[in-house]
Amino acid sequence: MSPLVLGVAIALPEPMATELTQWRARVGDPQARKVPPHVTLLPPTRVAEASISDVRRHLRDVAAVAGPFEMHLHGTGTFRPISQVVFVAVASGISYCELMEADLRSGPLERDIEFPYHPHVTVAHDVPVEMLDHAYDGLVGYDARFTVDAFTAFEQDQDGRWQPRHHFPFGRQP
Numbered sequence: 001m002s003p004l005v006l007g008v009a010i011a012l013p014e015p016m017a018t019e020l021t022q023w024r025a026r027v028g029d030p031q032a033r034k035v036p037p038h039v040t041l042l043p044p045t046r047v048a049e050a051s052i053s054d055v056r057r058h059l060r061d062v063a064a065v066a067g068p069f070e071m072h073l074h075g076t077g078t079f080r081p082i083s084q085v086v087f088v089a090v091a092s093g094i095s096y097c098e099l100m101e102a103d104l105r106s107g108p109l110e111r112d113i114e115f116p117y118h119p120h121v122t123v124a125h126d127v128p129v130e131m132l133d134h135a136y137d138g139l140v141g142y143d144a145r146f147t148v149d150a151f152t153a154f155e156q157d158q159d160g161r162w163q164p165r166h167h168f169p170f171g172r173q174p
Contacts, residue, residue, distance in 0.1 A: 003046040005156040008059065008104055009038035010071070010097070011164065012121065016144050020088065020123055023139060027124045027131040034161045039071070039090060039097060039119045041151055042104045045111055054108045056166065059153055062103045063168035068149040069096045073121060075143075076136045084127070086135040087120035088142050094119055100151065 012020065017037045024032035047055055072092035079085045090097065097119035105111055124135035150169040154162040 003048050004052065005044050006042070006047045006055070006165075007040065007044050007154045007156070007162060008042035008151055009040050009154060010148050011152045012037040012039075013146050016073070016146070020121060023123050023135060027135045028127050029124050029131075031122075031125060034159070035122075036154075036162060036164075037121055037123075038152075038154075039121055041097060041101050042109060043113060044156065045109060047109075051108055056153075058107045058109060059104070059151075059166070059168050062100060063151060063170050064172050065103075066096070066100055066151075066170040068147055068170055069093055071096075071146055071148050073142060073144045075141070076123075076139045077120065078132070078136060079115075080132070083115075084125065084132060085122055086124040086132050086139075087122050088139055090119040090121070092145075093148065096148070 011017070020037040021032055024037075070092060071090065073088050074091035075089050077087050077089045079087075098117060101117050101119075105113070123139060124132050127135075148170075150167055152164050153166040153168065155165045157163055
């Protein structure tokens with residue numbers, strides 16, 4: 001059995017998801033059709049298939065203690081020059097994301113991360129500089145709010161597409 005590659009994220013609702021996917025495609029990002037718009041809570045992580053039931057239990061436990069919150073996306077940011085990424089910034093909801101990220105990255109999903117955690121929505125990654133600038137300038141006035149009441153476990157398929165596999169609503173479920 002080969003390991004699964006799992007990620008956990010807050011999926012963006014419509015119409016935001018379509019709008020930001022279109023932006024990512026417009027700037028030529030090859031991941032536009034493979035990675036749905038999201039705020040990462042757990043980056044891509046290899047998980048042995050034999051431990052998947054422990055992982056799902058862990059995800060349910062983390063979701064059970066979380067409560068709904070409002071996320072406000074506003075404006076743009078970048079990780080340049082460290083990483084060639086432009087993103088829509090999380091203006092409100094950051095602390096909720098930080099708490100869930102820390103909880104998720106424990107137990108069967110304990111792992112180190114390469115960079116400090118910073119919730120955001122990627123809209124351009126590893127594209128030419130002029131396209132990074134276009135995304136940055138074109139979305140500088142972006143403003144959206146939505147209620148977050150769950151997170152989703154995504155699995156990367158053989159073609160590199162991230163497929164939603166399990167939805168974990170916040171709060172204790174019967």
